[in-house]
Amino acid sequence: MGCASSIAARDSRQLGFPNSENDGGHDAKNLRVKLVLLGDSGVGKSCIVLRFVRGQFDPTSKVTVGASFLSQTIALQDSTTVKFEIWDTAGQERYAALAPLYYRGAAVAVVVYDITSPDSFSKAQYWVKELQKHGSPDIVMALVGNKADLNEKREVAVQDGIDYAEKNSMFFIETSAKTADNINELFEDFVDYATSRLPPDILAA
Numbered sequence: 001m002g003c004a005s006s007i008a009a010r011d012s013r014q015l016g017f018p019n020s021e022n023d024g025g026h027d028a029k030n031l032r033v034k035l036v037l038l039g040d041s042g043v044g045k046s047c048i049v050l051r052f053v054r055g056q057f058d059p060t061s062k063v064t065v066g067a068s069f070l071s072q073t074i075a076l077q078d079s080t081t082v083k084f085e086i087w088d089t090a091g092q093e094r095y096a097a098l099a100p101l102y103y104r105g106a107a108v109a110v111v112v113y114d115i116t117s118p119d120s121f122s123k124a125q126y127w128v129k130e131l132q133k134h135g136s137p138d139i140v141m142a143l144v145g146n147k148a149d150l151n152e153k154r155e156v157a158v159q160d161g162i163d164y165a166e167k168n169s170m171f172f173i174e175t176s177a178k179t180a181d182n183i184n185e186l187f188e189d190f191v192d193y194a195t196s197r198l199p200p201d202i203l204a205a
């Protein structure tokens with residue numbers, strides 16, 4: 001079973017800590033983050049989610065059909081809990097028209113490209129523009145260069161990712177769903193980044 005199909009099998013399953021009292025705002029101990037993943041087909045979106053939620057990697061990952069949803073709750077060092085509600089969208093062109101259904105309600109978006117594919121970097125830039133035009137005006141975005149384990153096949157320089165992210169006020173990180181490098185950091189550090197930029201009530205649990 002591939003990353004995408006493994007995710008589908010766990011559709012809607014709640015992991016992690018049970019919900020507890022909401023004390024609201026940025027100082028809340030419990031945050032809820034509606035997150036959408038966008039990017040070209042094959043860049044590794046489903047594998048990133050599967051690595052984050054289950055700690056697994058499947059090299060035979062299947063393409064996502066439509067989108068898949070799952071949630072994961074983590075505890076940060078200051079004992080804040082963060083419940084991620086993740087929409088993993090399908091990157092294939094034929095599903096492009098569905099994307100607005102998922103990104104419209106999202107407070108944060110993660111746009112993924114593959115560091116070995118300049119085309120996927122261009123596609124990521126397309127998604128960033130689309131979100132800037134049609135996403136929530138407050139949306140906070142991350143740019144993720146995945147497949148960092150394939151450094152010897154790299155065709156997108158780290159600095160190009162950093163520069164584009166900076167120009168567009170985005171969080172930036174390179175990850176590997178295969179080795180797990182920076183996967184937890186992506187979610188944990190991005191939440192940190194987003195909480196300091198979003199209006200106080202948006203991430204209240």
Ligand SMILES: Nc1nc2c(ncn2[C@@H]2O[C@H](COP(=O)(O)OP(=O)(O)OP(=O)(O)O)[C@@H](O)[C@H]2O)c(=O)[nH]1
Pocket residue numbers: 002003004039040041042043044045046047048058059060061062063064065089090091092146147148149150175176177178179
């Ligand atoms: N080497 C390497 N391969 C990866 C990594 N992440 C994903 N892959 C591989 O890339 C392929 C596509 O991964 P998926 O997660 O299914 O890609 P996707 O972006 O969800 O694709 P769509 O569902 O079509 O949008 C699979 O063969 C994965 O095994 C990574 O970090 N490193």
